[in-house]
Amino acid sequence: MELEKEIIKEVLRRAENENIQDIKDSWDMRGFIGRKKKEIAEEIKSYKQEILTYQDELKGLRKELTEGKNTIEDLESQKQKLQEEITQLTQDLIVEKAKSGVKAEQKKVLESRQKLLPAALKSVQIYLKDGSVAKAKPAQKLFSEDIYKKYRVELKENHILKTQLSELELENKRLSIELRDFYAELMLEGMDTTQNPKQESKESLLEKSENAAKKEKLTTKSSQVIDSQGEFIATQEDISEFKQMLKAQKEKKSKK
Known part of the structure; x- marks a missing residue:
């Protein structure tokens, strides 16, 4: 608005000393300046709109980055827990294997002791008339x-x-x-x-x-x-x- 007033004043001042053609040129200049002003205003508006759009996109990207960091932290925590569980399970498996081995050895020892300890005679081998060998139960216990x-x-x-x-x-x-x-x-x-x-x-x-x-x-x-x-x-x-x-x-x- 101030620019328009200045242009009008300049045209009136020149009108006293210049001819009609000069005044016409001045009015054409005024129209050119108005058009340029509108173009510049539209460009500024579009730039502002682009800036707002980029700001919204940047906010979205920052939000996604924060969510990604939180997701990575959660995954790292889950990974640590799983590693601890795997370590504990491995230790438990080693202990269980050792226990099963000890139980098996104890069972073998008990079986060997039972074999070595004396017991009543359960069966005997006898020769038949044809020379073959057969098993038979004893008729009576001696002890x-x-x-x-x-x-x-x-x-x-x-x-x-x-x-x-x-x-x-x-x-x-x-x-x-x-x-x-x-x-x-x-x-x-x-x-x-x-x-x-x-x-x-x-x-x-x-x-x-x-x-x-x-x-x-x-x-x-x-x-x-x-x-x-x-x-x-x-x-x-x-x-x-x-x-x-x-x-x-x-x-x-x-x-x-």
Whole structure:
């Protein structure tokens, strides 16, 4: 509107000094400017419309991007859960396989024990007249079922006693080795005393006499308790006394 007013004023000002042709040209210029103004306004309007359209599209794309990120996070969470479930199932499967293996081994052990344990005779093989072999049931039982049960119990107890006896034999061998080492240490101490004689106190003499008495007592007992193979077998009393003697000897060494 301001532009139109300026154009009109300019035309009136020139009308005083210019001719009709100049005024006509001025009016043509005014029409050209009006047309250009309309074109520019329409272009601006279309640009604004395009901007609004692109803004709407951009909002839609941002919304889709946010939804895609949320979907990816959900899928990652589900993937993590599935991996944990697979790991747990794998561990459970390993445990179940181990349990089934143990059960199978236990079943085999029980079956083998049942085969080894004595039982009543169920069938016998007999020769026929033509030389062939046939199976037959025994006519009568030589022993009752109670005897077989008692025999099974005694067999089990015998197995336990054998295990305990093996443990005691191992303990006796260990003690015999320690006793040998103890005698060797005593002999070395005696050699050191003879090579480097020193004045000893009454307490050390009493201690040596007590150790000698214990040694003599242990030697006497060990000579009395010998098995059939000539090996040393210690009683509980011998073991306790021997352990006390070793403890006293170690304390004496630590004090030195």
